[in-house]
Amino acid sequence: MGSWLDYTINGLIIGNIYALVAVGLALIFGVSNLINFAQGSVYAVGAYIGWTCFTYLHTPLAVTALIVVVACAGLGVAIERIGLRPLAGAARIAPLLATIGISLVLDQLLQIVFTPDPRALTSPLPNWRISVGGGTIGALDLLIAATGIVSAAVLYGFLRFTKLGWAVRATAQDRDAARQMGVNTDAVNMTVFAIASALGGLSGLLVGMYFNHIDPAMGFQATLKGVVAQVIGGMGNVPGAIFGSLLLGLTESYGVAIFGSSYRNLFSFALLLLILVLRPNGLFASARSTPPEPMTGSFVTPNRPVRVPRWAIVAAVVIAAAVPLIPAIPYVLQVLTNAWLFAMLAISLTLVAGTLGQISLGHASLLLIGAYASALFALDSHWPVWASIPAAGIVTALLGTALIAPSFRLRSHYVSIATLGIGEIVGLVILNWESLTRGPMGVTNIPPLQVGNIELDNPRAAYWITLGILVLLAMMQTRLLRSHLGRIFRAIRDDDVAARAHGISLGRYKAIAFAFGGFAAGISGGIAAHQYSYINNETFTSTVSISALTMVILGGMGNVLGAILGAVALTALPEMFRGTAEYRMLIYGVALLLLVRFRPQGILGTT
Amino acid sequence: MRLSRRTLLAAAAATLPAVRARAAEPIMAGVSGPLTGPNAQYGAQWKRGFDLALDGINGAGGVKGRPIEYVFEDSQSDPRQSVAVAQKLVADPRIIIELGDFASPASMAASPIYQRAKLVQFGFTNSHPDFTKGGDHMWSNSTSQAEEQPNLAGYAAKLGFKRPALLHLNTDWGRTAKDAFVAAAPGLGMQVVDVEGYLAAEQDFRPTLVRARDSKPDGLVLLSYYADGALISRQARDTGVKLPILAGTSNYSPKFIELGGQGVEGDWVMSTFFPGDPRPEVQDFVTRYRKKYDQEPDSFSAGAYDTMVLFSLLCAQFGTTREAMQAGLLAIKDVPSVIYGRVTFDPATRRVLGANYKLLQVKDQKFMVWDGTPPAAG
């Protein structure tokens, strides 16, 4: 069939584009063991620098590309030097969070400087095209492919044949050993960031030209696809990243061919999970790789958590419960109710990410599951709301655990990527499973919170209900953490190899933690559904997952009280910055960076 | 840059009580919409439309000597924030109408709060058929897909489409539009041969286009926003799809041509307004918009503009209380509008019928009214 040739070519063309970002991500991961969430933002910055050059300086493409490369290399150096190097001694999670913060700041800056409108980035290349199959390939496609291959080749040569390249490889293999051998690992890191960012900026320029479209939010999607591609190729494997990108492009193209456009990303993420579960080290790793070396450095920052006396907690709860009694404005109650709902998600995440050490980047999908479960129980099965919400908690616990279970054998970053993928898959399944979920139209007319005939549909009642449930969940979780399970979870987090040596079965205890956490998150989603009266697949997006993670880290990983505090702070902060309108997310990003820099263990400390 | 400087000036002005004391007490609208986040571009367009309308209204002395102002609360079009914004606006006694939010999840999550407070929620971009069913205080002048799509299908038939393939954004909006189009097609002697719902944030449409092409259509219909529409059309040409392309009203934007370039040359776009439209409302809007912003308006800024004009007339004719807004919307007739000929709400659906639909064509990188020439046999 002629169309299959077209699908193949189209898959390779888009794969080609993913490769540009994936190579930069792979390089940084290979050396710094870090998923650089800022890579996509550097890519967007590169595109905008290119646009500025074309529009105002009227530079030819080669000069523009050179300017972009130099400027983005400089940006990469700055990111490494200012944002990441100071975190060298901190826990492994800190740099990851810093890259998220940096990406937030860069995206917001772009938006403020260039307005959020998309812009055309018109390619100055001659518009000749050659026909292949039913379609055509243009000069730009070839340039992009050449850039991908040449940059991989140059990187390969650099790593193999230069002294600095040798140092980079030594650092990638064993940072501590390299340092002892006299390698200046800081310089290596900086070089790697410069190279990766230069490449990132150049890709932004080329991809912007390819689509004739740039916008300040273009980075996030690029990072997402780049991460998927490099996992397929093997994390940190540069040639693998190119291969992974092409495979991803082909999968998407064939997926569309067979099932239709609306399923497109479902295939990318399904492929991602499949590879993670079956070949966690990528397609190119030897069949039976050596067992993982002991992780150097501990997962959480060694620290002494702040001891909050019991009376203070009781007092805080009493005060919180009394807020609606003073003639408070409903807006404050609503913001706090949101904070309590977010806090349920945060204590759920702090259990799995903080106590158990499995950083989930897809936690918002639990809210979606809970919201849909409760809404559909209430509407389709006519359950009363007081029954549908706890039922939603149970459904979320079971379904969430079942979804993540195949990934239980993964460790560290792979868990994060798997959960990211699962989160996206949940959203896409909800979008496409129309007979159950009503697809993109969403679920309307969800009944409000009520018990019997008493409508609790006012800010005060909603506040008390959410606060009450939160306190209950938090108490249960605290009790859980004091039991043998708390001990086991922490043991798994600190050293899963040693934990297994003492008879702890990882699967069983990860399941218990995810189920317990899923319950709290499902309840939160369920309540939200009844509060909003309308939900659809976009009600809780991946940004919610990232917010929840920042709350958890802000409060102190594993710290129940900290998670609640983090939720209140990060719900209230953007509200407080409301007056600054367009600037508020920028301020939020900067605040996040400062926090990671100066108190990586969180406000109340990790437990 | 322009926007942000404005905001700062506005903020500075708000902190100067002297300025406010001198002027008469302003009439306030609350806006809930995206200023940051992935939909920020639409919030920015809203502001342009609002501000342009207010220049005219307040420049002419406001309403009964009082200026009209608005507070724009950024919700990122996120339901968590739009409910908080709703409580904030509801609790602010100065605010007598709420405009927005942008996307349905954010708007409809906030509806119960506005309904309870009996504050009109005027969702001027909310085409979700259930939006105005959220309560009797939910109103919308967003073009109804039930009205728009038969018009689009009518133009498709006029262009000679018999077997169109349809690409739509797979959101509540795109889905509603698609369903309405597909329902209208048979009556016009058309059969939709392929429907492709693509994901928001998608940029690569080549495989989708191959799939559409393989269903052997005689035309493509795009129910997309202008940015996706431009991408789809460009990539159609790159993948060798030479079919005539007809795009819905949300593609009518100068950005469609800017982003699409030669790839959108010859495309047909249906629009609710057109700068060449001789009606004075349109001419006034378009010339002032060009002058103020040095760019062409689009359907989002036109919608915002119309909405602010409507608000000023409600205040002028019915008073400046929340109750007056609700009563006024039920009673008001024949409001001049860029998008509609004259606006009158149907009290049962709380929506407007009778938008003007024109068929434009991109010729030499400009929108021109279609001259009636059918597409060359492809």
Add this chain to the structure above:
Amino acid sequence: MTDLLECRAVTRRFGGVIAVKPIDLTLREGEFLSIIGPNGAGKTTLFNLISGHDVPDDGTIVLEGVAIAGRAPERIAAMGLARTFQHGRVFANMSVRDNILVGAHHRLRAVKPRLPGLGALAELAMALIRPPAVAAEEAALNHEVLEIAALFGDRLTPRLDQPAHSLSYANRRRVEIARALALRPRLLLLDEPTAGMNETETAEMQSIIGGLKARGQTILLIEHKLDLVMRLSDRVIAMDDGAKIAEGPPHTVRQSPAVIEAYLGHRAMGEAAL
């Protein structure tokens, strides 16, 4: 006495390196067997194969009549095998007490009701409800922690509530051994328990391990300090380059030309040890 552990032709290759060449090993109940050998001889790799942290490419490993090669380490631990790690793997952010309690994990009964299929849920429920039986079990274990800590004199007892990362290196090694003892192992694997300790500390450790032996504990020990090996072992196996080069009573092995040769071949190590 019966054989507690029996390895037959156990082999492990890493790419081109054969870390463990087909090796046989038996250990009787109550016996104290030491493995010596220069760096890189394959001792730790052999331990990993026995404890389930690594899977042999060839050969069989039988623990109390059950073939365990390839079994998950947690299942082997549940059969009564405890081990320590050469480089020390305490749970850094947990208190000394909790570290030791984790060792007793597989002995928990009351909190882990045996319900087929629902075991995990029941365990969660028990942890939350904490019925008297569970509380009693926890109290008994806490009491036992004190006893185990007391084995190490006043090294651990005053520090039971400190986080493990705050301990000295030697104390962390002690915590690891205490944690292994809490499992009440039928077989205890110790990988260089005195590495990094000074003479006094080594002597102290020697007497502790001697005490365990006197209680009848079966022990498999890897150790470079030959003095300690000579004093405690019933039998010694020497390895070099993945292969067993000598086996027998301590003094015979020490005098074996192959062993001397192996150590001289690794000069630095040899001088330190002999």
